[in-house]
Amino acid sequence: MSQHLPALPVIVPLLSALLITMLGWFKPRLSFPIALAALTVALLSAVGLMGRVLSSGAAAYGMGGWNPPWGIAYHVDHLNALVLIAVLAAALVGLIATRKCVKEEFAERIVPFYTLFVLFVTGLAGILLTGDAFNLYVLLEVASLTGYALIGIGEKRAPLAGLNYILMGTIGASFYLLGIGYLYLMTGTLNMADLAQRLPAVYDSHVVALAFFICLTGLFVKMAFFPLHGWLPNAYSHAPSAASILIAPLTTKVMIYVMIRLTLTVFTPDYAFDILDIGNAIVWLAVIAIVMGSALALAQNRLKHILSYIVVAEVGYMVGGFWLGNRAGMTGSILHIVNDAAMTLCVFLAAGALLTRIREDRLAGLQGMFRKMPLSMAALAAGGLSIIGVPPTCGFFSKWYLISGGIEAGHYGFVAALLFSSLVNVVLFFRIFEIAYFEPLGQGHGHHRNDPSPMAEAPTSMLAPLVVVAVLLVVLGLYSGNLVSAIIQYAIPAQII
Amino acid sequence: MNEWIAFLAGKFNYWGFIVLMMIGIYAIIAKKNLIKKIIGMNIFQTAIILFYVSTAAKRDAGIPIITHGHGMSGHSARAVDYINPLPHVLMLTAIVVSVATLGVALTLAVKVYRQYGSLEEDEIADSIRARAGGDQ
Amino acid sequence: MDLIVSLKPLFAVLISILVVPMIIWSGNRPNLREAWTFAAAGIKFLIVASMVPAVLGGATLEWTMVQVLPGAAIAFRVDAFGLLFALVSSFLWIVTSAYSIGYMRGLDEHGQTRYYCFFALSLSATVGVAFSANLLTLYLFYEMLSFATYPLVTHHQDMESRSSGRKYILYIVGSSIGLALPAMVYVYGVSGTLDFATQGIMPSSVPPAVLMALVLMFLFGFAKAGVMPFHSWLPAAMVAPTPVSALLHAVAVVKVGAFCIFRVLTGVMGADLLTGIGLGTVVCYIAAFTIIVSSLIALSQDGLKRRLAFSTIGQLSYIVLGAALLTPQGLTGGMLHIAMHAFGKITLFFCAGAIFVATGVKNISDMTGIGKRMPITMTAFFIGSLSVIGLPPCGGFISKWFLALGTLEARQYVMLVVILTSSLLNAAYFLPIVYRAFFCTAEESKFDNRMGEAPIWCLIPLKLTAFISILLFLFPQPFLDLAKLAVVQILGSK
Incomplete structure (x- = not known):
């Protein structure tokens, strides 16, 4: 059984999707427990995988007993085991937290919602584990298609936002597919390990460079890297809050993982950083992404829009940090994948909690929320501080590595962009806090003692996970040293210093 | 001149799929009608499928089914006699994906149409603006 | 020097975080709630005080919490300087808590539970800064203090507090993220560590121009120290209730800023390094500029708290000046000034608050003749003024004495002139208040002769701090010993 551990995070959610559809026909109430059980098993096996990687190193697994080149190999190493745990944990917490939300928002459509969601997780887990470039494309589309549907399932502007997401997302995925096609032409294989072995012989070919650029462009679309971010803000902010809570922390992070995997494992750092030497150019693109993402966030007046643009800026952090090409930058980038998943989950969950009590997420409607929903706002504040980068929350430490990577590489533009974005985040979040802290006019003014506090918190099923995530931000921060020394440093090739 | 013709003709399959791709992208970006955009998306995907399939082709090769059955082990199958089957297999998956994408896209288009009574982007934008104005 | 691994510093920091749930839980029972605050404040002070014998014996107490970056942990280390600061702030928390009760209940303020919670958090952060073993921990608590x-x-x-709050966050957080954070990362990059060490951690390979930039980034990045031009958040922050202005914006917050600069100059850069390239002098002149200009501005302020705020800005730069002199006497003076100015200035703020609670008056021009109405308060005000001006028999005299000696030691005669001029200016903006409070004709007086002091909870703390201000002149030993020991620890045994 234990040798099949790498398959479980993919197979279990996949089968559970089937189970939910079948049993849900008779008993829709069963869909949540099944999804919960599936994700729990998946998360536990991911933790088991991590344990195994830590004790005996990276390992390959032939899916269905077929070994490469005939079968599809799954690879588990420090990098993807870590991201897998982060993704599955975020999905699990999101699942628990959105239970009430889903019940209210999708009364009739619980079964399809949970089916789509477990399939979405299946896709993401598959992307993380697979060692085959084409299999990655298929799983990418599994995750994307379910993602489109989860977003489009909502009301109001959600379908339109979902449709735009499909158009952009399909272009992105197709570009990736095209790039893989070129690689196949040049090497005759799609297995990542084989590709890495055969590519050096043809490094000087323009086709390989073209394949690399096309793949990268496709991934940039998928991860919403400015200026290819157009689909993200509307998709995330018009999606039903359950969907945005579940999707926002995961998709972009997994895409960044794919970029890292492709660059480090398939093309190798030699090729990407030395032969092509495009690191500097991409970091400058990241600088633009960070600055523009932050600036656009400033222009928004709805909570979820602001959070969405912050996601765009954060993508710039991770892309830029990775392409600095030194150990500190990459450490920061990988650490930020984990941290940003937690942070994004926290703020979107908090926004979802607020939206259970207020109908609209216009900032002006948030007045007095610190008194009405103190815990949700406190969690939003924790998430905000982490995004700003205040110690000891986790956001500070990844930013620390990113900045020191920038200084080490002499890329002061990137350092400046990070600081600028931190400052903008201060403004953004304090604008929110200020509105929520001050009372609506006519109430609570003057000197009252013993305010009558009509507290109206979100349901406990949502609040408890939210508080857990908020606390986790600090715990992750405090243990980021261990995270880096035990896991992340092995995820980066030794040649990178 | 002849070199150019040879260059164009020698890689005609690539030119074909590049043209198709560009048509697809153009439709996605420039067309205002949502259905036309979706069609563009599909053309785009099909172009890539064609590209893959065309790479499998070999001159004077047949379909990849071993013609002599079991027991006739006198001569082994030679790869040059068969076109490469792998891209076809991969594209089967890609076709499924593109059909599914098309399905989801059309579903959402229907939803959009029910909501706004239109599939033209600018008309939808107008009615969104009108509703936002109505809210205030 | 002995190292003792001890949990005490951790407890001293945590105690006021742990009390927060208690305060919230008993939010509807004010007496119980304030009892929690007192309990935490008392325990905190006792823990801090219990470390004095060990530290005076030459030991340092250490506790490493968690290694967050290679070469930089979240860790506490209690040395003489940190202990001095923690001692001052944790003692004054007890006094201010008593004062808060009088002030907040006297004015029937809203949101008192929230007020006590964040007060406790602020104190945790302050003591955390004092006990930080490295720049990272220091920064952590510095930011925590900003937000708390x-x-x-x-x-x-x-509306007024909203715009002031904006200014406050923008200056303090903006400068720390924009200037101090990158400087800190840079230091980490070149030296591989952030631990404070005798004579600093900067490798000799760093060129002077970079050092210059780093020093300036830290100097302005820790904007809580109010070095001009990053000072204007402090007068804005005076919209806060007076106990907040008293403890936080005369003692805890602002001195955290000065403390940070002190630590950076001595523990990160190193005294010898800075003296070697004359960077201390640059900082001296920046501080001197702030001292003089803020005193001049203070002269023109009519709001009592605003005048006190500008006075604080000037006095903070004394501490920075003391650090920048980089001589034993100057450092001693700078450290002593943290304690001496704290007691003097908190007395003045307590008085301002007491006047506001009793009469509702905020402006100096309306205080003519108030001495007859509130003689105890105004006497305390007089003592506080003397201490801040630096006249005997008050503690402020001692710290200024050492600062003056320090200027001579460093041969910075200009600075001596600055200190003397500033003392004159201090006298010029404080003494008229006292004079007009007591000596005025009956027509000029804005108050009748009926005595009417503030509530007893306000009165006792201000009497106490005024008394201690005098006491510190007579018995400066505890702080003086700590400061002298700290100088040895900072400069190494020369």
């Missing part, structure tokens, strides 16, 4: 004080500054939740 925001709800206190904006306590009134009206």
Whole structure:
């Protein structure tokens, strides 16, 4: 059984999707427990995988007993085991937290919602584990298609936002597919390990460079890297809050993982950083992404829009940090994948909690929320501080590595962009806090003692996970040293210093 | 001149799929009608499928089914006699994906149409603006 | 020097975080709630005080919490300088808590539970800064203090406090993220560590121009120290309730800023390094500029708290000046000034608050003749003024004495002139208040002769701090010994 551990995070959610559809026909109430059980098993096996990687190193697994080149190999190493745990944990917490939300928002459509969601997780887990470039494309589309549907399932502007997401997302995925096609032409294989072995012989070919650029462009679309971010803000902010809570922390992070995997494992750092030497150019693109993402966030007046643009800026952090090409930058980038998943989950969950009590997420409607929903706002504040980068929350430490990577590489533009974005985040979040802290006019003014506090918190099923995530931000921060020394440093090739 | 013709003709399959791709992208970006955009998306995907399939082709090769059955082990199958089957297999998956994408896209288009009574982007934008104005 | 691994510093920091749930839980029973605050404040002070014998014996107490970056942990280390600061702030928390009761209940303020919660958090952060073993921990608590004080500054939740809150956050957080953070990362990059060490951690390979930039980034990045031009948040923060202004914006917050600069100059850069390239002098002149200009501005302020705020800005730069002199006497003076000025200035703020509670008056021009109405308060005000001006028989004299000696030692005669001029200016903006409070004709007086002091909870703390201000002149030993020991620890045994 234990040798099949790498398959479980993919197979279990996949089968559970089937189970939910079948049993849900008779008993829709069963869909949540099944999804919960599936994700729990998946998360536990991911933790088991991590344990195994830590004790005996990276390992390959032939899916269905077929070994490469005939079968599809799954690879588990420090990098993807870590991201897998982060993704599955975020999905699990999101699942628990959105239970009430889903019940209210999708009364009739619980079964399809949970089916789509477990399939979405299946896709993401598959992307993380697979060692085959084409299999990655298929799983990418599994995750994307379910993602489109989860977003489009909502009301109001959600379908339109979902449709735009499909158009952009399909272009992105197709570009990736095209790039893989070129690689196949040049090497005759799609297995990542084989590709890495055969590519050096043809490094000087323009086709390989073209394949690399096309793949990268496709991934940039998928991860919403400015200026290819157009689909993200509307998709995330018009999606039903359950969907945005579940999707926002995961998709972009997994895409960044794919970029890292492709660059480090398939093309190798030699090729990407030395032969092509495009690191500097991409970091400058990241600088633009960070600055523009932050600036656009400033222009928004709805909570979820602001959070969405912050996601765009954060993508710039991770892309830029990775392409600095030194150990500190990459450490920061990988650490930020984990941290940003937690942070994004926290703020979107908090926004979802607020939206259970207020109908609209216009900032002006948030007045007095610190008194009405103190815990949700406190969690939003924790998430905000982490995004700003205040110690000891986790956001500070990844930013620390990113900045020191920038200084080490002499890329002061990137350092400046990070600081600028931190400052903008201060403004953004304090604008929110200020509105929520001050009372609506006519109430609570003057000197009252013993305010009558009509507290109206979100349901406990949502609040408890939210508080857990908020606390986790600090715990992750405090243990980021261990995270880096035990896991992340092995995820980066030794040649990178 | 002849070199150019040879260059164009020698890689005609690539030119074909590049043209198709560009048509697809153009439709996605420039067309205002949502259905036309979706069609563009599909053309785009099909172009890539064609590209893959065309790479499998070999001159004077047949379909990849071993013609002599079991027991006739006198001569082994030679790869040059068969076109490469792998891209076809991969594209089967890609076709499924593109059909599914098309399905989801059309579903959402229907939803959009029910909501706004239109599939033209600018008309939808107008009615969104009108509703936002109505809210205030 | 002995190293003792001890949990005491951790407890001293945590105790006031742990009390927060208690305060919230008993939010509807004010007496119980304030009892929690007192309990935490008392325990905190006792823990801090219990470390004095060990530290005076030459030991340092250490506790490493968690290694967050290679070469930089979240760790506490209690040395003489940190202990001095923690001692001052944790003692004054007890006094201020008593004062808060009088002030907040006297004015029937809203949101008192929130107020006490964030006050406790602020104190945790302050002691955390004092006990930081490295720059990272220091920064952590520095930022924690910035955010914990925001709800206190904006306590009134009206338009004025909103705009002041904005200014507060923008200056303090903006400068720390924009300037101090990159400087810190740079230091980490070149030296591989952030631990404070005798004579600093900077490798000799760093060129002077970079050092210059780093020093300036830290100097302005820790904007809580109010070095001009990053000072204007402090007068704005005066919209806060007076106990907040008293403890946080005369002692805890602002001195955290000065403390940070002190630590950076001595523990990160190193005294010898800075003296070697004359960077101390640059900082001296920046501090001197702030001292003189802020005193001049203070002269023109009519709001009592605003005048006190500008006075604080000037006095903070004394501490920075003391650090920048980089001589034993100068450093001693700078450290002593943290304690001496704290007691003097908190007395003045307590008086301002007491006047406001008793009469509702905020402006100096309306205080003519108030001495007859509130003789105890105004006497305390007089003592506080003397201490801040630096006249015997008050503690402020001692710290200024050492600062003056320090200028001679460093041969910075200009600075001596600055200190003397500033003392004159201090006298010029404080003494008229006292004079007009007591000596005025019956027509000029804005108050009748009926005595009417503030509530007893306000009165006792201000009497106490005024008394201690005098006491510190007579018995400066505890702080003086700590400061002298700290100088040895900072400069190494020369």
